[in-house]
Amino acid sequence: MWAEWHRTILHPNLVMRRKATVRPVSTRFRNDMDETERHEKRCGLCRQVGHSRRECPNQPTGDA
Structure with missing residues (x-):
């Protein structure tokens, strides 16, 4: 049905x-x-110093 196919190996041109x-350097x-x-x-949520958004104690939980 289909003709036999022989793979062609393509190598990228490293020069291109x-x-x-x-x-750029200033x-x-x-x-x-x-x-x-x-x-x-x-903190990005409560604007208090000492923790980040990830460790915010005032972060709402997903228990909605």
Whole structure:
């Protein structure tokens, strides 16, 4: 019924492969004005300091 098929092995041309895109390096000179004070991270739900959204004690449970 069907003709016999012999597999054709295709090899990619490595010369044509694109390089992975890399974030460009900044050429800007940093100074004192660019430095910012570090703030404590807050929870995204209750805005309290000391825990994240995942460990929030005020997080609603799924027992609706």
